[in-house]
Amino acid sequence: MCDALSDTAQLADLFAQHGSPLNLHHLGPFGDNYRAYADLLDQHNLKHLIFFARKANKSKAFVQAAQQLGFGVDTASYRELAQALELGNAPEKLVLTAAIKPAKLVRLALENDVLIVLDNVDECVLVDTLAREMGKTAIVGIRISGFTVAGEQLYSRFGFPVDDAVAFISQMGATYPNLQFKGFHFHLNGYSRHERGAALATTIACADSLREMGIATDFIDIGGGLLVRYLQEQSQWETFMHELKRAVRGEREPITFGNNPLGLQLVAGKIYGEPNVYPYFNTTPKATFLAEVLDYRAATGETVAAQLRNRAIELRLEPGRSLLDQTGITVAQVAFRKWDSRGDLLVGLEMNRTQMYSSSADFLLDPLLVYRDDPRPTLPPAASEIMGYFVGAYCLEQDIILKRKIPFARVPEIGDWVCFPNTAGYMMHFYETEAHLFELATNLVLRDGQFVLD
Ligand SMILES: Cc1ncc(COP(=O)(O)O)c(C=O)c1O
Structure with a gap:
């Protein structure tokens, strides 16, 4: 990050070519993040397949990198799936988990024998019908939810109720002859390792019941939601x-x-209450998080890792945010400075809040300032007389880029840059809109020392 920001001649060039803001990506940490998960699963002697949840970042570069590094991609729309196929990602390393599956999308998955995760009976009917028309057998996973953990049922709008799943799947062959059940899928809201461990244990019990009926479960996919630690201390x-x-x-x-x-x-x-923000500091990020899930002890006293291993069930994951940790930054150019009627400094940026936005109430990372006349990116000082807010281009009073008041070593000049670090996971893409007909931010990827278009 600091290397990219210190090269102000390159930055000036990129802004001149592509406008503001810029999303700059670096693929190195993507591979490191993947390997940390894969190493842990290997240490546990587990069969595994990791899918990058593409929804967390639109750049094609990560889809290609997943292919090169040998892991999969979780796709959630027609274009996500079509692009992954066009880029040459192997169909057996793709999964379709879209929340809504139009017929066109289902056909694309069927044509390419991509695993489809089914959410409800209507989807079963649609996929079975289209598969029959196309002379195909659809390979499918069944998404389940409504796990009971510590006496409480975990609600989700997604998936079949877990209590009905075994009965439903046992009838699938007769009811839907063109669907072939391969495994289970769930994705839990929130960041509880305990809940994921308990849900995994319950799902393994479902697989056991199915096995007694002669139905094999090849995999259990536990979705994403593995934590990132954004703050150091x-x-x-x-x-x-x-x-x-x-x-x-x-x-x-x-x-x-x-x-x-x-x-x-x-x-x-x-x-x-508590602030409605992501746990930007936590002590269980990434592989640590997964290790705790794997160590969950089922009622039998075995860990879920041991249970999976003993049954040769493949563990699948779909991390999005955590695979993208440290892979991207958003940089915007300062357009104006002014003092409002409350006496606060407002620094206008050539961007809008949808270009760096999460479902959290605020993005709680400090920005880096790049003053053109002193190209060393700097963090805000611990304290300063000069405090202010970054404001954006939408005609909304709420177009405040960070809700936090930021101390400045000195008032930025027009044309200086502000960098929001670690934005590749959701922040830069998930909520971006083209209101006012603003162009979407350009995505650039570092290749051989140069930032090139994604
Ligand atoms: C089905 C599914 N899989 C994977 C993910 C990725 O989650 P995360 O980016 O938190 O790892 C999501 C996120 O919403 C999801 O809905």
């Missing part, structure tokens, strides 16, 4: 939360735009 997280609460209670000056509580509730001077 726990103290960064704790200090911010502490100061946010003080600000919301009015005990100090605001540290967020309009004293935004980021989801905290203030009732009669007391704070309730």
